Amino acid sequence: VSAGAEAVLAGLDDEQREAASAVDGPVCILAGAGTGKTRTITHRIAYGVHAGAFVPEQVLAVTFTARAAGELRSRLAALGVGGVQARTFHAAAMRQLRYFAPRVLGGPMPPLVENKLRVVASAATRARLSTDRTSLRDLASEIEWAKTTLATPDDYPARAAAAGREPPFDAATVARVYSSYESAKQRDGMLDFEDLLLVTAYALEEHPDVARQVRGQYRHFVVDEYQDVNPLQQRLLDAWLGGRADVCVVGDPNQTIYSFTGADPDYLLGFADRYPDAAVVKLERDYRSTPQVVGLANKLIGQAPERRSIFRLKLLGQRADGPEPRFLEHPDEPTEAAAVAQACRAMIEAGTPASEIAVLFRINAQSQVYESALADVGVPYVLKGGERFFERPEVREAVVLLRGAAAGGSEPGALVTTVRDVLASTGWVEHRPPAGGAARDRWQSLAALVDLAVDLVAEDPTTDLPRFVAHLAERADAQHAPTVQGVTLASMHAAKGLEWDAVFVVGLVDGVLPIAQSLSRPDAVEEERRLLYVAVTRAREQLTLSWSLTRHPGAKRARPRSRFLDGLVPGSTPTAPGPQRKAKKVKVVLDGEAGELFERLRAWRSSTAQAASVPAYVVFTDATLQAIAEARPTSIRELSGLPGVGARKLE
Numbered sequence: 008v009s010a011g012a013e014a015v016l017a018g019l020d021d022e023q024r025e026a027a028s029a030v031d032g033p034v035c036i037l038a039g040a041g042t043g044k045t046r047t048i049t050h051r052i053a054y055g056v057h058a059g060a061f062v063p064e065q066v067l068a069v070t071f072t073a074r075a076a077g078e079l080r081s082r083l084a085a086l087g088v089g090g091v092q093a094r095t096f097h098a099a100a101m102r103q104l105r106y107f108a109p110r111v112l113g114g115p116m117p118p119l120v121e122n123k124l125r126v127v128a129s130a131a132t133r134a135r136l137s138t139d140r141t142s143l144r145d146l147a148s149e150i151e152w153a154k155t156t157l158a159t160p161d162d163y164p165a166r167a168a169a170a171g172r173e174p175p176f177d178a179a180t181v182a183r184v185y186s187s188y189e190s191a192k193q194r195d196g197m198l199d200f201e202d203l204l205l206v207t208a209y210a211l212e213e214h215p216d217v218a219r220q221v222r223g224q225y226r227h228f229v230v231d232e233y234q235d236v237n238p239l240q241q242r243l244l245d246a247w248l249g250g251r252a253d254v255c256v257v258g259d260p261n262q263t264i265y266s267f268t269g270a271d272p273d274y275l276l277g278f279a280d281r282y283p284d285a286a287v288v289k290l291e292r293d294y295r296s297t298p299q300v301v302g303l304a305n306k307l308i309g310q311a312p313e314r315r316s317i318f319r320l321k322l323l324g325q326r327a328d329g330p331e332p333r334f335l336e337h338p339d340e341p342t343e344a345a346a347v348a349q350a351c352r353a354m355i356e357a358g359t360p361a362s363e364i365a366v367l368f369r370i371n372a373q374s375q376v377y378e379s380a381l382a383d384v385g386v387p388y389v390l391k392g393g394e395r396f397f398e399r400p401e402v403r404e405a406v407v408l409l410r411g412a413a414a415g416g417s418e419p420g421a422l423v424t425t426v427r428d429v430l431a432s433t434g435w436v437e438h439r440p441p442a443g444g445a446a447r448d449r450w451q452s453l454a455a456l457v458d459l460a461v462d463l464v465a466e467d468p469t470t471d472l473p474r475f476v477a478h479l480a481e482r483a484d485a486q487h488a489p490t491v492q493g494v495t496l497a498s499m500h501a502a503k504g505l506e507w508d509a510v511f512v513v514g515l516v517d518g519v520l521p522i523a524q525s526l527s528r529p530d531a532v533e534e535e536r537r538l539l540y541v542a543v544t545r546a547r548e549q550l551t552l553s554w555s556l557t558r559h560p561g562a563k564r565a566r567p568r569s570r571f572l573d574g575l576v577p578g579s580t581p582t583a584p585g586p587q588r589k590a591k592k593v594k595v596v597l598d599g600e601a602g603e604l605f606e607r608l609r610a611w612r613s614s615t616a617q618a619a620s621v622p623a624y625v626v627f628t629d630a631t632l633q634a635i636a637e638a639r640p641t642s643i644r645e646l647s648g649l650p651g652v653g654a655r656k657l658e
């Protein structure tokens with residue numbers, strides 16, 4: 008084994024090294040957040056290459072976001088390895104299908120459905136359904152779920168019932184729309200995202216020559232975040248493998264956050280059963296976060312209802328102590344956003360790079376208020392980690408212009424100036440970023456292109472416009488967006504696998520996290536808990552969790568903070584988790600104003616779906632009920648002074 012290979016292993020602990028040096032045969036790493044799973048697979052690839060066991064071009068590493076794929080490539084580059092294919096399932100399938108389309112489909116690669124909702128809408132119309140935007144979106148996600156779980160329209164009703172789906176229309180109707188959606192797509196010769204994977208798997212399964220070629224090209228497979236693999240992706244992976252077992256999967260069952268769109272953590276948990284000779288490695292040392300953050304993450308996941316023992320993975324903090332996580336309550340959302348923006352600014356002024364800070368939220372609509380708050384204090388930000396960057400209209404337009412300019416010849420050595428000039432011709436003013444919203448987003452996309460040119464010239468001063476344009480095309484293909492410098496604004500889903508020094512998890516209100524649609528289903532609520540686990544484990548050092556009592560200043564109705572914070576906020580007690588939540592019979596008779604309020608609170612508690620209309624900020628657990636029953640308060644002051652009842656907003 009070469010010295011280079013040994014050096015690669017030196018950066019790992021014993022268990023990580025065991026996994027990284029197992030270059031033959033199946034490997035599974037089952038471990039919590041921040042324990043070095045991604046690092047281990049990166050080092051395993053580098054080790055395999057340096058040790059001569061892998062040819063880089065024959066390694067296909069699959070990740071769940073384009074950004075994660077880019078990160079993997081750059082980590083490999085830092086270990087002296089180039090040429091490895093690191094892609095999302097979709098990007099990998101797209102590349103292969105483009106190549107094999109003539110053989111498999113008898114023509115060029117069909118176009119992708121651009122506006123899926125429109126196709127669903129016309130399918131719904133043909134089924135004589137009256138729909139609105141919400142039910143259309145729900146229909147689209149049912150179809151997506153069916154396809155990712157490999158259910159045909161005929162299978163759909165039975166499968167949906169077994170999975171406890173709650174379709175927007177009765178299952179037979181959804182199946183009819185699904186079927187009509189499929190035929191419309193076929194008639195127009197288009198593919199949707201699921202088809203990309205399906206057709207690629209089909210090509211490998213049914214065309215021996217295609218299978219031979221692909222399987223000859225790719226010999227070693229690595230899948231990161233394997234807890235979120237769905238049956239469709241697994242089918243493609245199996246088709247790539249073609250019975251071979253050179254596959255390494257890593258994942259954390261507690262970070263399963265896509266089971267409602269079809270992901271199935273059983274593939275991860277059942278890996279060792281499927282491959283009895285697999286090397287199975289468990290990691291518990293958390294290298295990412297301070298013991299304070301680790302402690303909070305352990306507590307949060309420890310409050311989930313008892314499941315298989317593997318879900319009890321506990322993290323052991325390795326780093327030096329850091330600040331305690333902060334819990335901040337605000338009167339309204341703009342105030343919360345302003346506080347976060349001020350805190351970001353203070354951190355940046357104190358020397359934390361903006362790119363080391365993230366603000367994470369549950370739903371994309373929450374980003375707007377943070378965008379304008381950050382713009383107000385002059386802090387640069389990046390939305391959603393730059394995904395789908397090359398699909399943004401301003402970027403497409405810029406690429407077309409740059410391509411045109413490249414075709415016209417242009418001198419070497421002046422790449423950055425040329426890019427600036429071309430962008431300026433679109434009205435882009437480099438030193439004048441617009442204050443916020445979409446205009447700022449557009450400005451930042453274009454600024455990111457200039458930054459990319461600067462980076463490339465720094466790497467290789469002879470880079471000219473044609474090479475820049477070729478590079479853009481390559482990145483667009485891999486959906487690998489350039490990094491923009493700024494505070495990251497991202498959904499919790501998009502933050503998976505990433506890390507920052509300081510993380511603000513915002514908008515932690517019941518009805519937002521857990522999201523309103525999940526409240527009627529305990530397993531859906533548990534997925535929301537895992538989402539919060541993903542969010543908090545992104546922080547290396549500083550973690551701030553916040554919520555606000557109302558959306559708009561002066562609004563009357565207060566919102567309760569997220570139930571997941573009960574038991575995390577110092578002094579509070581955990582709420583009984585969903586599935587085990589059985590209302591204890593507690594008889595309480597209270598008089599006067601306290602009695603009246605109590606009745607309102609109790610009515611609210613028995614219908615959590617109405618969380619948004621709670622008249623007061625309360626933490627309302629069985630223990631609290633018990634305490635109220637015992638203390639029998641007669642005034643609001645007494646009631647609000649009881650443990651577990653928030654005093655703040657009780658009128």
Ligand code: ATP
Nearest residue numbers: 018019020039040041042043044045046294295504
């Ligand atoms: P997640 O579940 O969130 O994806 P992960 O298990 O993939 O987390 P990594 O991202 O690989 O974890 O590692 C977390 C951090 O800890 C990274 O900054 C990584 O470089 C660091 N790290 C991991 N292992 C070690 C080690 N043996 N020595 C030093 N640092 C390490």
Ligand code: MG
Nearest residue numbers: 044045231504
């Ligand atoms: Mg990871």
